[in-house]
Amino acid sequence: MNASDEPYEAGPVAALRRIAFLLERAREDTYKVKAFRGAAATILPLPAEDVARAVEAGTLTDLPGIGASSGKVIAAAVRGQVPERLARLEAEHAGPLTDGGAALRAALRGDCHSHSDWSDGGSPIEEMAMTAIELGHEYLVLTDHSPRLKVARGLSAERLQRQLGVVDAVNEHLGGGADGGGAGGEPGFTLLKGIEVDILDDGSLDQSEEMLDRLDLRVASVHSKLAMDAGAMTRRMIGAVRQRHTNVLGHCTGRLVTGGRGTRQQSSFDARAVFEACAENDVAVEINSRPERRDPPFALLALARDAGCVFSIDSDAHAPGQLDFLQLGCERAEDAGIDADRIVNTWPRQRLLEWARK
Incomplete structure (x- = not known):
């Protein structure tokens, strides 16, 4: 699936953290969460231009802690698009956890x-x-x-x-x-x-x-x-x-x-x-x-x-x-x-x- 065509301005670290948050909120397996939080930790200290160059060169997954799934999220966010994984999780898990309270x-x-x-x-x-x-x-x-x-x-x-x-x-x-x-x-x-x-x-x-x-x-x-x-x-x-x-x-x-x-x-x-x-x-x-x-x-x-x-x-x-x-x-x-x-x-x-x- 391709990234959403909607504009996205929050950046790749925010996208990765939000995905991890929604997975945790939905009580998904820990290993899934760690993949996205680990990728966020990897790119957080890097200059934005370095991350963008890695996206264009196709070398994101050469960085430690970045796999195919997190790499797709980073690439979409860098290009100003809503990552498809994020859009799907928002639709599935961002609503109220219960009707009351x-x-x-x-x-x-x-x-x-x-x-x-x-x-x-x-x-x-x-x-x-x-x-x-x-x-x-x-x-x-x-x-x-x-x-x-x-x-x-x-x-x-x-x-x-x-x-x-x-x-x-x-x-x-x-x-x-x-x-x-x-x-x-x-x-x-x-x-x-x-x-x-x-x-x-x-x-x-x-x-x-x-x-x-x-x-x-x-x-x-x-x-x-x-x-x-x-x-x-x-x-x-x-x-x-x-x-x-x-x-x-x-x-x-x-x-x-x-x-x-x-x-x-x-x-x-x-x-x-x-x-x-x-x-x-x-x-x-x-x-x-x-x-x-x-x-x-x-x-x-x-x-x-x-x-x-x-x-x-x-x-x-x-x-x-x-x-x-x-x-x-x-x-x-x-x-x-x-x-x-x-x-x-x-x-x-x-x-x-x-x-x-x-």
Whole structure:
């Protein structure tokens, strides 16, 4: 197929990034995404005239990380045409992910749960931040995993400390910072320092007190022994909720309802007791937007609502395109009749930070 005859002015890097975003949003295979993000990384530092010369000479695929498919996209974009692959993906995957949740999605200011390639995410921190900006976020909390989750390359205290320096550098580059100040006094965008910290068997958290103190926000989640006895799981979760560092209880049931990892039954625990502990300790219950999680299920979501909990609607994104999953969680929150002011990521950044520092 030939490239579209429509004019295209965004350039080849933008075309490659958009293709990768749409593939991630559609939960396509990772290897497809990497081909386009890798090609974008290859040509990003090159002068535009060098890329154009390679297109005309037919030598694009001599460059590392550029194959036949990404080469076609680059060639079309350089010639000012909409790449056919991009046009097809826009038609197939650019529409709304769901019918509901639009009003609440418009009220969200950020996302409190995301992963980078420092743990089990697929993209660099900078790419996650740039995509969050493009989606209109005022903030994104970077919450890579804690050390016990070795399968996800969880961060030791030393690696987390290095990551915090990278976050500072990204914010400096973007003109943001801890107060969110941008150029000219505008709110700007801030990448916030966080963690998805494992809840250990006894309810303690899988990271040092010192490092947890240095973070803006902490999501605490159970990732192991999900089938443990209901009484023990209840004590474990309440113990974590009572920890002074815990801000958000992540994907509380641990269930999987669809997707490449198969399905998994939800954990058994006294949900009323856990949610009452969340309300008493001002810990948000996460509404996890991942299509394969949809956690908590509706009955538990309603129970948390009636217990007086606050909530955090999170993408749990492991790739930039997945940051757009938020509307799926918004639809579920609207169906449950949860007021927007009870959702912490509708709050201005400073209010969120003050709440998280409780």
